[in-house]
Amino acid sequence: MPIESSHRASDSPYIARVWQGRTSGFEQMTSIATSNWELVFWEDGGVIRAAVRGPETSASIAEVVGDSRSVGITFAHGASMPHLPIGELVDGDVESPHVSGRSFVLRGEEWEIPHFDNAEQFVERLVRAGVLVRDPLVDEIVWGGIAKVGTRSVQRRVAAATGLTRGAIRQIERAREAAVLLGEGVSPLDVVHRLGFYDQPHLARALQRFIGRTATQLGAHDEAADPLSLLYKPEGPGRT
Known part of the structure; x- marks a missing residue:
């Protein structure tokens, strides 16, 4: 197959998703918008590389x-x-200055490159070392929780942790969920009603901006279009 990928959820409060992929034969693919940042390891011409990639708007x-x-x-x-x-890092990335076959440098320290199955253990080590921190209020607020602090404080904390506004995150996540539903055969009109778009033109604009596809292309699984990057149903705290 030209492109193969798999992904899984995680029980770590620090992780939204763990994924792995393999590409072959494609010259380009459509990278869809994402409100999360990630740590990525890939092979390029036999050379292992590592980078922190920011959200894509x-x-x-x-x-x-x-x-x-x-x-x-x-x-x-x-x-x-x-x-x-x-x-x-929004719409950008930072590569590790040194990567070997088994390790990479992050915050000036050397770390063993994680695998698909041991991401949680790797993240735990980052947390213990103080490289990775978490503001639990942010994840709750993004998914509709009620804040016990003022609106301005919420805005500052969301921006500091994600690089985006709460509104931008919700727009991206809604478009991603719409794309999943359309791919499952749900009609555009039903998607509009389920997810709170104003109308079908509003849905169309969101799909074009964040997914790079039309509703028709997503529903028909257009084989002529470039392959999409990882797309899955958004999951908030406690959702499966």
């Missing part, structure tokens, strides 16, 4: 050269690395 085209394997940890809203201000 719109769909874009990503080049894929030859065969490539990758593993990623997508972090939950509220998890952050204090030494890497997330606001500076």
Whole structure:
């Protein structure tokens, strides 16, 4: 298969998703918007690379050269690395300055490269070392929880932990959920009603901006279009 991928949920409050993938034969793919940042490891021409990738606020085209394997940890809203201000990573990334076949450098320290099955153990080590921290209020608020602090405080904390506003996060997540539903065969009109879009043109604009697809393309599983990056139903705290 030209592109293969798998992903799983996690019981860690720091992790939204763990994924792995393999590409072959594609020259480009559509990278859909995401409100989460992630730590990614991939092989490029036989060389292992590692990077922290920030949230992506719109769909874009990503080049894929030859065969490539990758593993990623997508972090939950509220998890952050204090030494890497997330606001500076939105629509961007920072590569590790040194990566060997088994380790990489993060915050000036060497760490063993994690695998698909041991991401939680790796993240626990980051937390114990103070590399990764978490503001639990942020994840709750993003998914509709009630804040016990003022609105301005909430805005500051969400922006500090995610690099985005709460409104931007919800727009991205709603578009992603709409894409999943359309791919499952739900009609555009039903998606509009389920997810609170104003009307079908509103849905169409969101899909084009955040997913890079039309409702028709998603519903028909358009094989002529470039493959999409990882797409799954958004999951908040306590959701399965």
